[in-house]
Amino acid sequence: MKKIISSIIILIAVLLAGVSISKSDSIKYNNTMNRLGMSDNAVVLRTHSKKSLITAVKELDQKKLTSYQIIFFDKDNSDFGYMYSHKKANKIPVTSGRYFSQSDFSSQIPFAVRGKDSDIESYKPQSQAYIKVGKRYVSIIGNIGFNGADILNSQTLVSLSPNQPQIKTKLSGVIAVLDGKAINSKESYATIKKTLHVTSTHKYSPQSDDFSNVQTNNNGELYMVGLILLFILAIAMEFYILVPLRFDLTRSHLTGDLKNNYRNGLLLRYLIYTLVPYIVGYAFVSWRIVIISHQTFNMFMVSSALIAVLIGIYQIFFVKKVE
Numbered sequence: 001m002k003k004i005i006s007s008i009i010i011l012i013a014v015l016l017a018g019v020s021i022s023k024s025d026s027i028k029y030n031n032t033m034n035r036l037g038m039s040d041n042a043v044v045l046r047t048h049s050k051k052s053l054i055t056a057v058k059e060l061d062q063k064k065l066t067s068y069q070i071i072f073f074d075k076d077n078s079d080f081g082y083m084y085s086h087k088k089a090n091k092i093p094v095t096s097g098r099y100f101s102q103s104d105f106s107s108q109i110p111f112a113v114r115g116k117d118s119d120i121e122s123y124k125p126q127s128q129a130y131i132k133v134g135k136r137y138v139s140i141i142g143n144i145g146f147n148g149a150d151i152l153n154s155q156t157l158v159s160l161s162p163n164q165p166q167i168k169t170k171l172s173g174v175i176a177v178l179d180g181k182a183i184n185s186k187e188s189y190a191t192i193k194k195t196l197h198v199t200s201t202h203k204y205s206p207q208s209d210d211f212s213n214v215q216t217n218n219n220g221e222l223y224m225v226g227l228i229l230l231f232i233l234a235i236a237m238e239f240y241i242l243v244p245l246r247f248d249l250t251r252s253h254l255t256g257d258l259k260n261n262y263r264n265g266l267l268l269r270y271l272i273y274t275l276v277p278y279i280v281g282y283a284f285v286s287w288r289i290v291i292i293s294h295q296t297f298n299m300f301m302v303s304s305a306l307i308a309v310l311i312g313i314y315q316i317f318f319v320k321k322v323e
Helices: 002-034 055-063 186-195 222-251 256-288 294-317
Strands: 043-047 068-074 080-086 092-096 111-115 130-135 138-144 156-159 174-179 198-203
Touching: 002 222, 002 256, 055 068, 055 080, 055 186, 111 130, 111 222, 138 294, 156 256, 186 198, 222 256, 222 294
Parallel strands: 080 156, 111 138
Antiparallel strands: 043 174, 043 198, 068 080, 068 174, 092 138, 111 156, 130 138
């Protein structure tokens, strides 16, 4: 009965490991979505240039640069922004329609995506919805959103292209945020800053309207502590399962092949009590729990199961050294 209870505890440890990893993934994904899909390397480019956004995009388009994406957030309303992408477009969950494609950033016509909780008023005279940007009406090609990602849900983005007609919005009226491989390319990064007349830069943090207050969020890393504790708990249960088996082996006075066969039987019983909970737990987590960090969960499972096997082999087949 004690061995069955220990097996159940191992199963619970595996399930809790899956839940904790899933919760961590959810926190990280929400944070990423509130960054509009931008990486932790994204930077804010400060500029006071009077150059228009279209002119800036045209000049950037003529340069040989590595992939990047720039969102120009309105200084008066950070829930609205213009977006330009060169060989890169961070993926954002869409509730209806579609997100920007690379062809949208070379189109003569601007398009918009709108968060499900956006305050930007939309118009739908017929089947197509629009938002008013300046004196133009821009087609909404998709609605974006994700539960718990309030910043994403309130956002509205309009595509920019070097082939679009000029607009009045200037660099001095927006806050530019750069993301992509260009940040890590010395030449590309320097070219972009020179083109936009950047005066200063800092890491992007979406918690404030000017993105200047860099705050430390819970990125779900505390789950590692829980995983370690669950790992220790599982190992402890494996040792606990071994206690009566080792006692039986110590009391036996078998020799030769009989003792080897007895050891093999004990090892099989031990593996049934330890590995079956791992297999059942892994199957249930894979079936019912959404996990993005599969590598972390698989590492937990493989290391736990491997240590269980090694403990069993050592304690049962080398118990003679302990006697």
